[in-house]
Amino acid sequence: xxxxxxxxDAVTKTIHLGMATVLPLQMVGGxxxxxxxxxxxxxxxxxxxxxxxxxxxARWLWxxxxxxxxxxxxxxxxxxxxxxxxxxxxxxGILPDHLYGVGxxxxxxxxxxxxxxxxxxxxxxxxxxLPGHHSVLGISSHNFRLYTEISLIHKMASYLGWxxxxxxxxxxxxHQIAGDNVLGRMFFLGGRRSASGR
Numbered sequence: 001x002x003x004x005x006x007x008x009d010a011v012t013k014t015i016h017l018g019m020a021t022v023l024p025l026q027m028v029g030g031x032x033x034x035x036x037x038x039x040x041x042x043x044x045x046x047x048x049x050x051x052x053x054x055x056x057x058a059r060w061l062w063x064x065x066x067x068x069x070x071x072x073x074x075x076x077x078x079x080x081x082x083x084x085x086x087x088x089x090x091x092x093g094i095l096p097d098h099l100y101g102v103g104x105x106x107x108x109x110x111x112x113x114x115x116x117x118x119x120x121x122x123x124x125x126x127x128x129x130l131p132g133h134h135s136v137l138g139i140s141s142h143n144f145r146l147y148t149e150i151s152l153i154h155k156m157a158s159y160l161g162w163x164x165x166x167x168x169x170x171x172x173x174x175h176q177i178a179g180d181n182v183l184g185r186m187f188f189l190g191g192r193r194s195a196s197g198r
Contacts, residue, residue, distance in 0.1 A: 008186055011062050016186055018055040023116055024165060026052055030158055039134065046136040049123045056120050059113065072110035074102045083107045095171075095178055108171070112164040119161055122154040 008016070026048050032041035063069055070076075074083055079102050086096045086104030096104050129141040129150060141147060175182045 009066065011066070012068075013186060015055060015059050015062060019052075019059065019116075020187075022048055022052045022055055023161075026119075027158065027161055027165065042134060043136060046127060049120070049127070050136075052116075053120045053124055056113075056117055060117070063113075071102055071106035072113060074107050074110075078102070079107070095175055095180075105171075108164075108168065112168060115157055115160045115164050118157045119154060122150050122157065125150050126154060 026045065029041055029045045029048065032038050033045050035041070063072060070079065074080065082103045089096070090104070126147070127135045127137050128139055129143055129147045130139070131141055131144060131147060133140040172182055
């Protein structure tokens with residue numbers, strides 16, 4: 001079985017389904033949180049943010065448990081060579097054929113995980129420094145300088161989050177059109193069994 005035909009394990013699929021549901025909802029909801037007339041969006045964003053933090057923590061724990069760090073963070077010399085080779089092939093219109101192993105797909109997933117983890121971490125801090133008694137934790141802060149600084153980081157990371165999301169969905173669609181059933185294998189829709197049997 002080739003790497004491109006390899007299925008993802010059930011835990012990765014489940015966590016990915018949670019991320020694919022909650023994180024885009026968070027991104028869209030985040031567009032409305034600053035309108036004082038729609039505080040409902042702010043509170044929904046906070047509650048969903050707590051859920052997103054839990055899902056991201058589960059992802060990090062599974063990366064450690066399943067020894068996936070070398071796939072998602074191929075920053076050693078061999079990993080960098082594989083990522084660069086995939087980028088060169090991509091310029092020629094050749095999609096990576098190893099969606100599970102070390103290379104551009106894993107690297108891109110790792111970048112996304114870092115971006116969304118920054119969003120989660122800054123969002124968690126904001127729950128503790130949000131002024132005006134609007135934190136769902138029941139905490140109100142008067143440290144406006146810290147709130148402003150963390151909000152700026154959170155906002156900048158959200159732009160990267162949109163770029164990642166667009167690229168991730170776009171490339172998944174390209175792979176699907178090219179005949180690799182990546183959506184089926186990731187979303188429990190009749191993909192092949194994982195090579196590891198997990």
